[in-house]
Amino acid sequence: MVEFLTQIINGLSQGSIFALVALGYSMVYGITQLINFAHGDIIMVGAYATYVMLILAGTPLWAAILAAVLFCAIVGVVIEQVAYQRLLNKNAPRISLLITAIGVSMLLQNLFQIIFKSDAKSVSNVLPSFPIPVGPLEISSVTLITIATSVVIMVLLQLLVKKTRIGKAMRATSEDAGAAKLMGISSRNTIAFTFAVGSGLAAVGAVLYVGAYPSITPYMGSLLGLKAFVAAVLGGIGSIPGAMIGGLLIGLAESLTKAAGWSQITDAVVFGILILVLLLKPTGLLGRNVKEKV
Amino acid sequence: MTNQKKTGLIPKSKLLSYAVNAALLLITYVLFFVLIANGTINRYTSGIMTTMFINIILTVSLNLVSGFLGQLVLGHAGFMSVGAYTAALFTLYSGLPITIAFPIGIVLAGVVAAVFGVIIGVPALRLRGDYLAIITLGFGEIIRVIILACDFTGGAKGLRGIPTILPQGSDATSLSLAKYSYVFWLAVLTVVIIWAFVRSRHGRAVIAIREDEIAAEASGVHTTYYKLFAFVMAAFFAGVAGSLYAHHIGVLDPSKFNFDYSVEILLMAVLGGLGSITGSIIAAVALTILPEFLRGFEDYRMLIYAVILIIVMLFKPSGLMGQHEFSLSGILARLSSKKSGALKKGKGE
């Protein structure tokens, strides 16, 4: 029982990282209908930014986090401006956008491989690590920090989207970009802002991820990104609460699979979930059933 | 035309161009056969040629889905690996003499890859949207993990001792010639089949889906069926390519069939022009040979590919050929129309 509860909490911790990344996929998809394949690699960028600041430059943790978030937000916006904007503006076929996104993803991976070499870099003790007794359980501080940070960030994000001007612009653009434009909402700025926020969240995810798994490589983002995307689809792509729930569920599924002794096929399980969701409820748990306008 | 309607015979005009193309193919085949046989083309170079033809099969089949159907596939190397392992395990363990086992292995490789195509395609293609891209990406990654985890595939050590396609004791030149013959004609077969498919009523339905899925459905096209058909057909040929690869290299290393390889095939299709079969062939040939001249830049290859992919999409998304095809009769028609145009002009003045 104790073992089971520990796994559940580990799953929630892992899942909250997926959730943070899934949010980026979901928000960008909601506004541009683009699966931004490069989003997973933003985590990798964030992880290396943390590594550079913390280990190479020796800055304190708060500065490293701030730098990682800012750097990722900038990278996200630059990617949007340079690679996607032109195609989004001229209403290019979806496949062109997807191929560009794949190109960007590969570019980031290979660029970082050339800069940092492909061997894993170790970034240990990013977050203070000590066991905390909770009832009969003993939970790592890192796990609790991860869950707590994610919860706080998600609440902040909900406030941003629901209460602020720019948040309303995001929702309006995602509802109907044409109409939003007519109401004086600049879709350009809104899209750029969405990329910035999504990438910033991925950076936070990266710091938390490195806290739990202190080894980083240029390719760490691709599988993590894929799983986060599955989480977004499971929750209902385009839905912010959906991304959170989807992330947590995927995290739980992973950790329970590992607990059952099948750790080798965890990835296959996550992928199986994607297939099941597409077969049974393609709109996801909280997604709206949006039919293409005829 | 009325005549033809009754008989169902091939029109004469087509017959001529078919004959010319067949003759050209035969001449090309014999030419390289002789060059390999007399040693002008050494074993290394003929090895590259084999890879080139395998890449043609991969690129043209990927183009069927990504170019003609308009759906992105990011796990073509995954289907290739399924075919490679299927054929290799078959020739290893079937106990049949290799000259019989290999052709059966090729077909089996295609069929098993196609079955995987159905499993992946049904959930993804029932829906509109970009699910195929993500699901094939996942498939490509997962199949590798599964191969690594299994014992009968050789796991991370790879699958070794795959028999050569001629009985043991055959000399190296005969082996090169046999490989060359297999890959050449299978590449020709793939191209001809996909070419003919695209020009049939089924191919038109597939292209219509790319153009406008809703309008295609409203025009009576069973969109899910045709999407699945094209996708499974592409998976089949990727499997065939895998079987050839396995018996060309002789050792299977699961890490070979990674995401980078899928993207490399995609790059070939994109550069050649999504929707152009001849474009795919040209790009596959060029991108197989080019790296040989850029040996020193091996580390930067994928980076360069990524940059090319982005630049092509931003500035020339139609690639080299767009949706056009390179054909001799087309060129002749253009030349003659230019000539007659010039003549008319001359007369006018």
Place this chain on the structure above:
Amino acid sequence: MALVEKEKLLQQDKTDRPVLEAENLGIVFGGLHAVEDVHFSLRREQIMGLIGPNGAGKTTVFNLLTGVYTPTTGQIKLEGQSILGKKTYQITKLGIARTFQNIRLFKDMSVLDNVRVAMNQKMEYSALAGILGLPSYWREEAAIEEKAMELLSVFHLENNAGDRAKNLPYGQQRKLEIARALAADPKVLLLDEPAAGMNPTETAELMETIKLIRDRFHVAVLLIEHDMSFVMGICEHLVVLDYGRIIASGSPEEVRTNPKVIAAYLGGE
């Protein structure tokens, strides 16, 4: 059923058994009744107009009839058979073809191919026959090309057969879309704002074309249109929608003088 009765029914069939019937048709989108209690019946070779202010639910009715949306309530019958729950492509095969408000052509395909795609469902040769170039392939392809060219010539598009659809001028694109719908060999043709964006000459020409295709292809036509002179000039029967409900139906003359219709049009928008 007694034989005599059966014969009687058959007799009736030939005269005016409806080809398309909608009963109590309705759909709810997130609590909103987009279309409610819509009912009409379309006779063979009848031209009927579906009119109403913007947002009245006209295109939604088309989407219900063609299986794009599944109705929440009601029944749709094509020649007496329910087509409820059928997929769009199946409904097209059964005999309802449509055009779209914002033209949806296969832009990068040739004009001829646009028409041939819609004929696909009537063709029989297998994928294998197509790949191997068996006689059935050449025979059917030759026949279909002839049929397609014939159809194009009705719309004076035969000289553009090889052009890409996107390179046609706007008016011709609208015509091609109608040609493509007819290529599916329908019993009922649904036209969504066929005259939109046309000048008066083109509109007048279109009226003649629609009458011509009705007579020549023996189809019933249900059309949505805002151009009142067009609607009054061509339709034998009108159904007026407002806020998803039928507010009037009858001959053009009856509808024109109906106070509810006048109110909807003047006060509605």
